[in-house]
Amino acid sequence: MATERRNAVNELIQKRGEVRMAELEACFPKVSTMTLRRDLEYLEREGLIVRIRGGAKSIAHLSTIKEAAYPQRQVENTAAKQIIAAKAVNLVEAGQSIYIDSGTTCSMFAQALPDSALFILTPAPITAIELSKKPSFKINLTGGHLNRETMTLTGFNAQEHVRGLNIDIAFIGTGALSLNNGFTCGDYYEAELKKLIIRKAQRVVMLMDNSKINFSMPYTFTRLNQIHVLITESELPDEYVRAAQQAHCQLL
Amino acid sequence: MATERRNAVNELIQKRGEVRMAELEACFPKVSTMTLRRDLEYLEREGLIVRIRGGAKSIAHLSTIKEAAYPQRQVENTAAKQIIAAKAVNLVEAGQSIYIDSGTTCSMFAQALPDSALFILTPAPITAIELSKKPSFKINLTGGHLNRETMTLTGFNAQEHVRGLNIDIAFIGTGALSLNNGFTCGDYYEAELKKLIIRKAQRVVMLMDNSKINFSMPYTFTRLNQIHVLITESELPDEYVRAAQQAHCQLL
DNA sequence: CACGAAATGTTAGTAATGAACATACAAATG
DNA sequence: CATTTGTATGTTCATTACTAACATTTCGTG
Numbered sequence: 001m002a003t004e005r006r007n008a009v010n011e012l013i014q015k016r017g018e019v020r021m022a023e024l025e026a027c028f029p030k031v032s033t034m035t036l037r038r039d040l041e042y043l044e045r046e047g048l049i050v051r052i053r054g055g056a057k058s059i060a061h062l063s064t065i066k067e068a069a070y071p072q073r074q075v076e077n078t079a080a081k082q083i084i085a086a087k088a089v090n091l092v093e094a095g096q097s098i099y100i101d102s103g104t105t106c107s108m109f110a111q112a113l114p115d116s117a118l119f120i121l122t123p124a125p126i127t128a129i130e131l132s133k134k135p136s137f138k139i140n141l142t143g144g145h146l147n148r149e150t151m152t153l154t155g156f157n158a159q160e161h162v163r164g165l166n167i168d169i170a171f172i173g174t175g176a177l178s179l180n181n182g183f184t185c186g187d188y189y190e191a192e193l194k195k196l197i198i199r200k201a202q203r204v205v206m207l208m209d210n211s212k213i214n215f216s217m218p219y220t221f222t223r224l225n226q227i228h229v230l231i232t233e234s235e236l237p238d239e240y241v242r243a244a245q246q247a248h249c250q251l252l
Numbered sequence: 253m254a255t256e257r258r259n260a261v262n263e264l265i266q267k268r269g270e271v272r273m274a275e276l277e278a279c280f281p282k283v284s285t286m287t288l289r290r291d292l293e294y295l296e297r298e299g300l301i302v303r304i305r306g307g308a309k310s311i312a313h314l315s316t317i318k319e320a321a322y323p324q325r326q327v328e329n330t331a332a333k334q335i336i337a338a339k340a341v342n343l344v345e346a347g348q349s350i351y352i353d354s355g356t357t358c359s360m361f362a363q364a365l366p367d368s369a370l371f372i373l374t375p376a377p378i379t380a381i382e383l384s385k386k387p388s389f390k391i392n393l394t395g396g397h398l399n400r401e402t403m404t405l406t407g408f409n410a411q412e413h414v415r416g417l418n419i420d421i422a423f424i425g426t427g428a429l430s431l432n433n434g435f436t437c438g439d440y441y442e443a444e445l446k447k448l449i450i451r452k453a454q455r456v457v458m459l460m461d462n463s464k465i466n467f468s469m470p471y472t473f474t475r476l477n478q479i480h481v482l483i484t485e486s487e488l489p490d491e492y493v494r495a496a497q498q499a500h501c502q503l504l
Numbered sequence: 505c506a507c508g509a510a511a512t513g514t515t516a517g518t519a520a521t522g523a524a525c526a527t528a529c530a531a532a533t534g
Numbered sequence: 535c536a537t538t539t540g541t542a543t544g545t546t547c548a549t550t551a552c553t554a555a556c557a558t559t560t561c562g563t564g
Contacts, residue, residue, distance in 0.1 A: 002542060021520080032544050037521080046330050050314060053305045053520070053552065062302060062311050125377035125393065132400050141377060141405055143395015143413050148384050153393055161395050161413070254511060273551080284513050289552080305521070305551065 005031065006039050013049050017061035020054050080209040080233035081105045085112040087231050087252050088171060088207055094118065096168040099197050100127055102152040102190075103173035105207045113137075121165060123153040123193060140165070147187060154189035162196055170201035172227075174208050176215035179243060182223035184216050191219035198222050205229040213240065224249045257283065261291050265301050269313035272306050332461040332485035333357045337364040339483045339504050340423060340459055346370065348420040351449050352379055354404040354442075355425035357459045365389075373417060375405040375445060392417070399439060406441035414448055422453035424479070426460050428467035431495060434475035436468050443471035450474050457481040465492065476501045 005028065012027060013019050024036050040056050043049045049056045085108040092098060094116040100106050102124035110120075110127045115134035122128055123142040131139050142162060145155040172194055175185040183206065185191050198204050204227040213236070224230070224247035231252045236244070244251050257280065264279060265271050276288045292308050295301045301308045337360040344350060346368040352358050354376035362372075362379045367386035374380055375394040383391050394414060397407040424446055427437040435458065437443050450456050456479040465488070476482070476499035483504045488496070496503050 034522090034545080035543055038543085041522095050302055050304060050309060052302060057302060059314050062314055125380055128377055128398055129381075129403070132398055132403065135400065139398040141393060141395050141398060143393050143405070146380050146384055146391040146393060148387065151381070151384065153395070286514080286553095287512055290512085 006042060009036065009039050010043055010048055013043070013056055014058045014060055016058075018052075018055065018057045024055070080211075081108045082112075083233040084207050084209060084231050085109040088205060089113060091169060091205060091229070092118065097121070097166055099167045099170040099172075099201060100124070101171060101173045101194070101197075101207075102127065102150055105209060106171055106173045109171055109207060121162070121167065124151060125153065126151055142193070145189075147190070150187060150190065152187075152190055154187070154193055162193070162200065165200075167197065167201040169203045169205060170197050171205050171207055172198065172222075174206060174212060174221075175217040176212050177208060177240075178214055178216045179239065181216045182220050183227075184218065184220050186217045186219070188219055191221040194221040198226060203228050205231060207231050209233055210236070213237065223247070257287075258291050258294060261288065262295050262300055265295070265308055266310045266312055268310075270304075270307065270309045276307070330360075332463075333360045334364075335485040336459050336461060336483050337361040340457060341365060343421060343457060343481070344370065349373070349418055351419045351422040351424075351453060352376070353423060353425045353446070353449075353459075354379065354402055357461060358423055358425045361423055361459060373414070373419065376403060377405065378403055394445070397441075399442070402439060402442065404439075404442055406439070406445055414445070414452065417452075419449065419453040421455045421457060422449050423457050423459055424450065424474075426458060426464060426473075427469040428464050429460060429492075430466055430468045431491065433468045434472050435479075436470065436472050438469045438471070440471055443473040446473040450478060455480050457483060459483050461485055462488070465489065475499070 009024065009028070012024070021033065021036070025033055028036060040049065040051050043056070044051050047059065049058055050062070081104060084105055088109045089112050092113065095118070097119040098121070100110050100120060100122045102122070107124065107127050107130065110122070110131055113131075113134070115136045117136050119138045119140065120131060121140045121142065122131070123144070125141060125146070128139050128141050131137050142153045144153040144161070146152075147154055172183075174183040177183050185194070198221070204222075206227050206229065208230065210232055224244055227249055229250045229252055230236075230244060235241075236251065241251065261276065261280070264276070273285065273288070277285055280288060292301065292303050295308070296303050299311065301310055302314070333356060336357055340361045341364050344365065347370070349371040350373070352362050352372060352374045354374070359376065359379050359382065362374070362383055365383075365386070367388045369388050369390075371390045371392070372383055373392045373394065374383070375396070377393060377398070380391050380393050383389050394405045396405040396413070398404075399406055424435075426435040429435050437446065450473070456474075458479050458481065460482065462484055476496055479501055481502045481504055482488075482496060487493075488503065493503065
């Protein structure tokens, strides 16, 4: 039957992410190349795959949504963010209830988490979708208005939502850090949400790559003395190390 | 400069979604085909595009995330759903406040909506992300627990959230329709949310492809007499047409 | 200025593709 | 029951797009 084979072809592509024509022919020796070609044509029309020269790719595999979501933003400092994510993962224990903020650094941290029993709250739909691939997570989105710039949910509803939950550890991202203004971000509502989370969480962990240092953005949402751990990819400048020590903020 | 041109090529692809080699050559007459080819190769390695025979596509455009999210689901009826979506779009007017349910049919409808001043509430993070590409929309997510099976937000929080909002038109999807059990779906919490929305909305529009007819799923969430419009891709069987007439439900 | 490295251009061979036509089979029609 | 229609498939073949390999230019750096 035609549709059975098509589904089989589709499944194969979804599973592998990408197949060459030759592989397909090997898997389906009973039908001709042309038939498989036509199957691919069909699946492409259905929006399940893209045909590339010599084979086809699964669209699902391609859409590691990052590009879809933060469109114009450059892909910067991936390496640094990976380091930060790796450090942060060690702070989490199975069974905990954690909050993961929006932003690329936090999103990488989310992806680095091992599949274990965790309750995860996040205001980032993209992170939620990524997380949903690991079946042990219980995922909760804050809800509210979706801010296009940051792909973050904010506003009255988001805050209402958070009030009823308990958070063991909050992993927060930041737009900037300066000695004068502390941790700052560019959106009022996001700042408010961060403040609320920081107040509610047992433990607050800030994830920040060093490129954020010595800048300020409009809204201060916390300072070194209110957070418990600050994770960066490498050593901070001396004045920040001193400030952190004074504020009893652990550096990782 | 090489990087400038690459960025320009990338932007062009991101803007158009897809370009043919010939178009690229027309846009960049100063460089050879081969250079453009190498640019595409580079952009592909960066994860920004996929090269297809004869040109390239933007990954951002492809990540019509639907498949990323409903992974295992079989290939179904895209054509039918497109027809339904096209019909439904006509019911919406600028300035309205609408609810868009989760599910592939509703998601296609969402994508078919023209960019106009609309307040849109949805329990589907995927739909929210899709919608965020159209800048005139005000997008609101219900929040709550993310159900992996359906990629839908449900639960206490989602319902709390909805209570405070006013909806002009609700576009609802369904798992099945039968004469005995009415419209049914497979998840208790989703059924509850749908019920609530149907109660709150001024007008209720059901989007359903005909393959859903004559089946039942565990939870009934509404019946023909509670909805105002039922949109399908083609004529319904006679007994359903009669039932709809009796229930004063418009068929489109 | 000279040198190597990177970017670009040129060419030619090849492999993938799609169009056109042919066949087989099933369903619909008379 | 014969005929028609439609769908799925196979086969062939010309076209085209692609890559690899090599040649040339441009650029940056000592």
